[in-house]
Amino acid sequence: MVQEYTKAQVRDHNKKESVWVLVHNDIYDVTAFLNEHPGGEEVLLEQAGKDASEAFEDVGHSSDAREMMLKYKVGTLVASERKPEQPKKSTVDWKETSESSESSLKSWIIPVALGLAATIIYRLYFMS
Ligand code: HEM
Known part of the structure; x- marks a missing residue:
């Protein structure tokens, strides 16, 4: 079993x-x-005893570096102190894209519908 430790x-x-x-x-x-x-x-001493996740990712460590880390792993954080998994960036991007295209569709439909309604009303009242 993997050894668990607290942040303390x-x-x-x-x-x-x-x-x-x-x-x-x-x-x-x-x-x-x-x-x-x-x-x-x-840089390691600066992060000693801390959560270095952000600093580690900011550097953009290679996959070699990530493989190398495994040698030094001594355990995991106790479940109650773990951060939830970050959602994958691509999922977020896709969601944002689909939402923005949806709202741009809406912003299209409303003026067009208003224009049509105005035309119909104009024809009904002034052209008969
Ligand atoms: C067990 C943990 C770590 C391992 C095995 C590791 C390994 C490596 C390796 C192999 C490199 C060379 C470049 C690469 O292959 O990406 C590197 C560079 C570097 N690492 Fe780490 N690293 C660890 C943790 C950290 C942490 C916690 C920091 C926090 C700030 C850090 C900061 C840096 C910096 C600043 C460089 C230099 C980047 C450059 O010169 O462009 N590393 N590390």
Whole structure:
């Protein structure tokens, strides 16, 4: 079974002697990796004991880097403290696109319908 830890337990590992970071609900012991990290030890020390998910993603780590991480994983965050999975970006984009095309359709129909109604009323009253 995977070992579970709380954020408070991760926070205890915030010194050079023992550096843990939290990335996407998984916990990594990067103490032995400090010297080897291509991005330098400073950035890891800065995130020591913290949730480094955003900093990790901002760098745009390669798939090699993501594979490398697995070696340092020591556990996961307890279920009650986990963040819900982020929805996939593509789903959000699609939804936004379909919504905006739907509303642009609506903004089309209303003026056209008003124009038609005006024409009909005009014809009924003034052309008979
Ligand atoms: C176990 C966790 C980590 C592993 C295995 C790892 C691995 C790597 C690797 C292999 C690279 C070289 C570039 C690449 O292949 O993407 C890299 C670069 C870098 N990493 Fe990490 N990294 C980890 C955590 C972090 C964290 C938590 C930060 C937080 C700020 C960070 C910041 C950086 C930076 C700033 C670079 C340099 C990017 C550049 O020079 O363009 N890394 N890391």
